[in-house]
Amino acid sequence: MNITHIEYGKCAVTMYRSYAAPLTGITPIPESGFTGRANRLFAVDVEVHVLGDHFEAAYTKGDNQAVVATDTMKNFILKQGLAFEGATIEGLLHFLATRFLDTYADMAGMKILGREQPFMAAQVPDSQGGLEASDRLFSRSRDDFGYAEMTVMRGAQAHEITAQRSGRLGMQLIKLTGSSFMNFPRDEHTTLPERRDRPLFIYLDVYWRYRQAANAVASDHRDYVDAQQLRDLLQVVFHEFNSLSIQHLVHAMGERIFARYPQLGELHFEAQNRLWDTAFEADDGHAKTYCDPRPPYGHIMLTVTPDDG
Numbered sequence: 001m002n003i004t005h006i007e008y009g010k011c012a013v014t015m016y017r018s019y020a021a022p023l024t025g026i027t028p029i030p031e032s033g034f035t036g037r038a039n040r041l042f043a044v045d046v047e048v049h050v051l052g053d054h055f056e057a058a059y060t061k062g063d064n065q066a067v068v069a070t071d072t073m074k075n076f077i078l079k080q081g082l083a084f085e086g087a088t089i090e091g092l093l094h095f096l097a098t099r100f101l102d103t104y105a106d107m108a109g110m111k112i113l114g115r116e117q118p119f120m121a122a123q124v125p126d127s128q129g130g131l132e133a134s135d136r137l138f139s140r141s142r143d144d145f146g147y148a149e150m151t152v153m154r155g156a157q158a159h160e161i162t163a164q165r166s167g168r169l170g171m172q173l174i175k176l177t178g179s180s181f182m183n184f185p186r187d188e189h190t191t192l193p194e195r196r197d198r199p200l201f202i203y204l205d206v207y208w209r210y211r212q213a214a215n216a217v218a219s220d221h222r223d224y225v226d227a228q229q230l231r232d233l234l235q236v237v238f239h240e241f242n243s244l245s246i247q248h249l250v251h252a253m254g255e256r257i258f259a260r261y262p263q264l265g266e267l268h269f270e271a272q273n274r275l276w277d278t279a280f281e282a283d284d285g286h287a288k289t290y291c292d293p294r295p296p297y298g299h300i301m302l303t304v305t306p307d308d309g
C-alpha cells in the first residue's frame with residue numbers, strides 16, 4: 001500500500017489565558033458598537049494537525065524517534081500561550097504554528113484551528129451608582145463564537161500561511177415577522193403551504209477568507225474582521241431585510257459583508273432551516289405559540305467572492 005498523506009495532532013486543547021493584550025484599532029462599522037475587547041480572559045479551544053513525511057516510520061515501522069508526543073504538543077500550546085502577545089484567535093494560531101515549526105524540525109507544516117470559548121463579563125456596580133463590566137468575574141456563554149483555522153508551511157526563508165479561514169459559528173436567530181417563502185413549484189410531492197409571513201428560525205455558520213492572509217494576523221488590526229462585529233452586521237441585515245427565502249437572506253448578508261469589508265475575498269454560509277411550527281394563535285392573529293419543528297431540516301449553503309475577486 002502507498003501512504004498518500006500523513007497528519008497527526010491534538011484536539012480540544014482548552015487554553016484559558018488571563019490578561020492577554022486588549023484588542024484595539026478595530027475599524028468601526030455602522031451595524032455594530034464593537035470596536036475592541038479587553039481580553040482579560042482570552043479562552044480558545046485549540047486543535048493542531050502536524051503535517052510531514054518524516055513521521056512515516058512511526059506508521060510503517062513503529063519507530064517513534066521523530067514523533068513529537070501529542071501530550072507534548074498540549075504542553076507546548078499552553079506554555080506558548082503565555083508568551084503570546086497578540087489579541088486575536090488568528091494571531092494566536094499563527095504564533096503557535098510558527099513556534100512549533102521553529103522548534104520541531106521534522107514538522108513540514110501545521111494546520112491549526114481555534115474555537116473561541118465565550119465568557120461574558122458580569123455586570124457589577126460602578127462608583128456612580130450604575131453598572132459596569134466586571135474586570136474579574138465572567139460567566140461562560142453557550143452562545144455563538146468566533147472561529148479561525150490556518151495552515152502554515154515551512155518555507156526556505158520564512159514560514160508561509162498557505163490557507164486561512166475565519167468564522168462565526170453556532171448562531172441561532174429567530175425573526176418573528178418579515179420573512180416569506182412563496183411561488184415555489186408545486187407537483188404531486190409538494191405538501192408545503194405558501195407562507196407570506198413566517199417566523200424564520202435559522203441556525204447559521206459564516207466563514208470568511210481575506211484577500212491577503214497577512215490581514216488576518218496583522219498586529220495593527222485595521223483590516224482585521226472581528227467575528228463579533230460581523231455577527232452584529234448579520235443580525236442587522238436579518239432585522240432589516242424582508243427575505244423571500246433563506247437563500248435570498250444569505251445572499252443579502254453576503255452583499256453587506258463585502259460592502260463593509262473590502263479586504264475579504266470569499267464568504268461561505270451554512271444555514272439550517274429551523275422554522276417553528278405554529279401551535280395556536282390568538283383571535284386577532286397577533287400572538288401565537290410555536291414549537292420546534294421535527295427533523296429533517298433544510299440545509300442552505302452559499303459561497304461568494306466579490307465582483308473584483
Ligand SMILES: O=c1[nH]c(=O)c2[nH]c(=O)[nH]c2[nH]1
Pocket residue numbers: 181192244245246247273298
Ligand atoms: O427559505 C427556504 N428555502 C427553501 O429552499 C425551502 N424549502 C422549504 O421547504 N422551505 C424553505 N425555505
